[in-house]
Amino acid sequence: MPELPEVETLRRGLERSVRGRRITEARVVNEKSLKGQAEAEFRQRVVGTTVTSVDRRGKYLLMPLAATTDTEPNGNPGAKDAPPVTLCIHLKMRGQLLLERASEEPGPYLCIRLGLAGGMDGAEAEELRFYDMWTWGEMRALTDDELAKVPGLAEMGEEPLASGWNADRLLAKLKGKRGPIKPMLLDQKVVAGVGNIYADESLFRAGIDPRRPAGSLTADEAERLVREIRAVLTEATDGGGTLSDEYVDLDGAIGRYTPRVYDRGGEP
DNA sequence: ATAGCGCCCTGGTGGC
């Protein structure tokens, strides 16, 4: 369920609350979230590092980690021997990322907990907790080489909110495709971060039948579609994501964006 | 090029 606006909302929360902080411990409650990575390797790569930035690529959250020296809690990149590692997260359908007090009892479906050092002012220690009811989501600590091989991430299409993306780029991807336009928008190689909700909303707002053969879109329609994809993603991000009982932000707050047509099949 | 699977998993739904 989390699509670009929801992941971007989480990114902003992490940027504000987690960036620059040191990960003091990593506990894997459900190893399925590691998607094959050895638990020991995950812990060893994560514990003691500092989150240097919080990036988003499509629906992926990427947090580069820097080795921290014990004497420098907010330290500088060190450890020449270990390759740089990035915390790579995809929430898939039901994954949730919550920042909670370490003393707070975790809720159900907890998969991974990352302890974060309290502030120098003695602020209470917190944990970044990864919950996932279906365990389809993934959290791994990967080197640059491994990151480049992650299926989907390597072939990720362009960011729809980046200035370089436009109708011509979209049309180039749709050229010759006879399948319907909507599933094409769900293909992350065509455009990054769009899922069911925003594909429906943008097509409706652009006045394009989702069943239209993708390759049959005119330049004018592609122009409208690009404009509406941008608009709807921006509006939803401004609203902190789509209102749903499945999605909450880092602080547990629900989204405020209400789709017009998504999940309203059969209604006028 | 594309359609149609199965897989991953569990809560909610619909039928009885």
Place this chain on the structure above:
DNA sequence: TGCCACCAGGGCGCTA
């Protein structure tokens, strides 16, 4: 009222 079969949902990989 309770039971249970069924199904949605994103993304990948495979086959037809």
